[in-house]
Amino acid sequence: MQAYAAKLIDLIESKSENIARQWADDVMKHNRTPSYHSLSKEMVIEQGTDFYRLFRRMSLAKNPFEEAKSFSWKYAEELYRKKIPLQEAIYALILMRRNLWLYAEFQGVFVSVLEKTQAVESLNRTILLFDYVSYQVIEKYQELIVGSVERRIGAVKTLMMKGGMVAKRNIYKIALMIVFLFIASILTYYNHADLKSEGLFTHLFYIPIILASIWWGKKGVYVPIFLGALILVSHLIFLSSVSIWGEVIRAGMFIFIGGVIGWLMEGIKKVEEIF
Known part of the structure; x- marks a missing residue:
């Protein structure tokens, strides 16, 4: 019995590349393995050859199940990376076995009735x-x-956690900005209504303008627009007898500086995302 098994193994090992080529031609055209059609033929042949050449070691091993893992795990990982569906990977194995049996020289190995009977065990x-x-x-x-x-779920959880942290930080930023704008409104009213002066207090407005541009990029321009509108409206109400052109220039500078910083910050963020 062992002599005939060895005879079969010798044939498989010596003709491994030929059988693998025959299998590659079959699997790369078969309608049940369409994902194989676009694969490199050399890669497919190498895959078949690797298995057929390992056949002796697998057949003679004391624990062929464990020995088979050296091929099957590599085979599975390679096809999974290439996004080959499981059903096609299994059918490719079926074709691999079929092409082994149908190989032209296979039937010539067992010439006598006795050999053919004993070959059943090898098969x-x-x-x-x-x-x-x-x-x-x-x-x-x-x-x-x-x-x-699991990796995708972990990534989603991480994004959700990051999203929650970002949302929480945004709440703090918005709250702080509201405080700044409230203080700016009080200062504007105090200087225009009580002191009847334009004063230098508007220089403090650059603090929320710069912060808004850093935090929210171009969207932060709404803060300088609000502050510019604030001083213009307040001037018209409380300082109508004084020329407004100084306030117009200040409001324009608010928007210009906020817009430039916001534009620069968005450019920096894009560079950080790339690298």
Whole structure:
């Protein structure tokens, strides 16, 4: 019995590349393995050759199931990376076994009735080895899929946590900006209504303007627009007898400086995202 098994193994090992080429031609055209059609033929042939050359070691190992993992796990990982569906990966193995049996020289190995009878045991062992590989490929695919799902869930959780932290920081920023604008309104009223003076207090307005531009980029321009409108309206109400052109220039500077800083900050953020 062992002599005939060795005879079969010798054939597979010596003709491994030829059988692999025959299998590659089949699997790359078969309608049940469409994902293989676009793969490199050299890669597919190498995949088949690797398995057929490992056949002796798998067949003679004390624990062929464990020995088969050296091929099946690599096979599964490679096809998973190339986004080959599991059903096609398994059917490719079926074609691999079929092409082994249908190889032109295969039937010539066993010439007598006795040899053909004893060959059945070798064929049964061959089927068992392919079953081992099929099982391990499915197992590995499941492991890879679960790992991928867990990584994606982890990424989503991380994004949600980051999103929550960002939202919380934004609330603090908005609250602080409201305080700044409230103080700016009080200062404007006090200087225009009580002191009847334009004064230098508007220089303090650059603090919220710069912060808004840093925090929110171009969107932060609404803060200088508000402050510019504030001093203009207040001037018209409380300082109508004084020329407004000084306030117009200040309001324009608010918007210009806020816009420039906001534009620069968005450019910096884009560079940070790239690198």
